[in-house]
Amino acid sequence: MKLNMNYIKALILVLVVSFLYGFAAERHKSRGISDIKVRFTENENLYVTEQVVNKLLIQNNGADSGIDKETLDLNKVESLLNSHEMIENAEVYLTLDGKLEAEVSQRKPIGRIVGNSSFYLDRNGKVMPLSEFYTARVPLMFGFNESNVSKVYPILQHIKNDEFLTRHITGLKRLKGDKYKIELRELDFDLFFGDSGNVALKFNNFKAFYKKALKENKLDTYKKVNLQFGDQVVCTKK
Structure with missing residues (x-):
């Protein structure tokens, strides 16, 4: 009987931990973008500014701070940046603390x-x-x-x-x-x-x-x- 109680306690503990982990994961997914950071790959004069890139990131609901991370389509955001006439290549990713970062290479x-x-x-x-x-x-x-x-x-x-x-x-x-x-x-x-x-x-x-x-x-x-x-x-x- 004691063995069964220990088994039941262990099972309950696993269920509780799984629930908490799932709850935390779901909250993490639904949390909005906390910040947007743009980084240019080379230190040079800008043919397209950080302000322009920021505007591209938030347009069409692509990366608005009110959009949760589960909804955000990174491929769509990258395509939007790469379609700009002054951008040669852009890579967009999310950090663990909820920041959206864009690494941009300009055309030369x-x-x-x-x-x-x-x-x-x-x-x-x-x-x-x-x-x-x-x-x-x-x-x-x-x-x-x-x-x-x-x-x-x-x-x-x-x-x-x-x-x-x-x-x-x-x-x-x-x-x-x-x-x-x-x-x-x-x-x-x-x-x-x-x-x-x-x-x-x-x-x-x-x-x-x-x-x-x-x-x-x-x-x-x-x-x-x-x-x-x-x-x-x-x-x-x-």
């Missing part, structure tokens, strides 16, 4: 098209609108539109990844036949690049030419430097 412009329509080309080679919050310091591009801008992407990507080129190149101009002229900072000669083929070779040739001409104090003696003829640099003096 590498060139700015100037003309009848103005927009950026981003680091993935896609058209990106201008931001009302910040203007990127990237090469200006003339003579381009949405139908032909992708052809110059290999050139811009190479410039972006090279400190020397980034320091000296301020813009690109599209010429006939999808050939390009490069605008330079503080150098008084025209730099013709040709088409978008052999990008690394052409820029390496230009850097070798620049280094040699700088050493010989001849940079100011040229009016035209042409990189489009394979592995040679053709120069025209003033």
Whole structure:
């Protein structure tokens, strides 16, 4: 009989603990979002602000503080953020203390098209609108539109990844036949690049030419430097 009583007590204890655990779990699920926190993955100027992301998080009842955690659809919230034209990727999750956190990666412009329509080309080679919050310091591009801008992407990507080129190149101009002229900072000669083929070779040739001409104090003696003829640099003096 004593054994049976101990068994019954143990069973009652298990039932009570299970009930309390289930009750606590249910209360945790029904508890509303306590706070919203937005974190950008890189320390940089913002093309989309924290306030804009917060607004996206709470719109369409996606993450309103009055919505309980059981009702919240994280996939829906992520899709909403990723559909924004300035966001490259967003990950949204809930913390144990009821906070909704969003980790946001912005799109990165590498060139700015100037003309009848103005927009950026981003680091993935896609058209990106201008931001009302910040203007990127990237090469200006003339003579381009949405139908032909992708052809110059290999050139811009190479410039972006090279400190020397980034320091000296301020813009690109599209010429006939999808050939390009490069605008330079503080150098008084025209730099013709040709088409978008052999990008690394052409820029390496230009850097070798620049280094040699700088050493010989001849940079100011040229009016035209042409990189489009394979592995040679053709120069025209003033």
